[in-house]
Amino acid sequence: MAHAKASKNIAASQHAVWIQLSDMSTYEKWLTIHDRWYGEPPTQLAVGTRATEQATIMGMANKIEWVVEEVEAPSRLKIVGAGLAGAKITFVLEVEPDGPDASVASIDAEFISQIMVGAIGAAVERAANKEVAASLDNLGGLLA
DSSP states (O other): OEEEEEEEEESSOHHHHHHHHTOGGGHHHHOTTEEEESSOOOSSOOTTOEEEEEEEETTEEEEEEEEEEEEETTTEEEEEEEOGGGOEEEEEEEEEESSTTOEEEEEEEEEEOTTOSHHHHHHHHHHHHHHHHHHHHHHHHHHO
16 A cells, blocks of 8 residues: 655635646646546536546556545545556545635545555655645646
């Protein structure tokens, strides 16, 4: 198992950040592990909404079948995915206000797979922490 978590202060309202976090069609602009969607991403998110994505971490691409597990607009989105080789991924995307025109966005990601043990699991965790931090930097830049 690999776990990654990062938070970032963003100079944008909670609503503006939520619009990006909850719009899967914008993931190509800020989410570093996102490669492409298989088909069109959903335009509305609700519990049970499904989407299929190709994601890459450490040069390893995987086709992920996502299911929205929680939506608490405008603050929390939890998506759970299953990929090849028994990979299971959970992403919790959150945003909370930090004043009228500022917010704190966070990503909490968990990667579970048979191959994520020992040194490989530690390497994936290091890479995933860099990816979630870089993604939040991209999100902040997108909203600047």
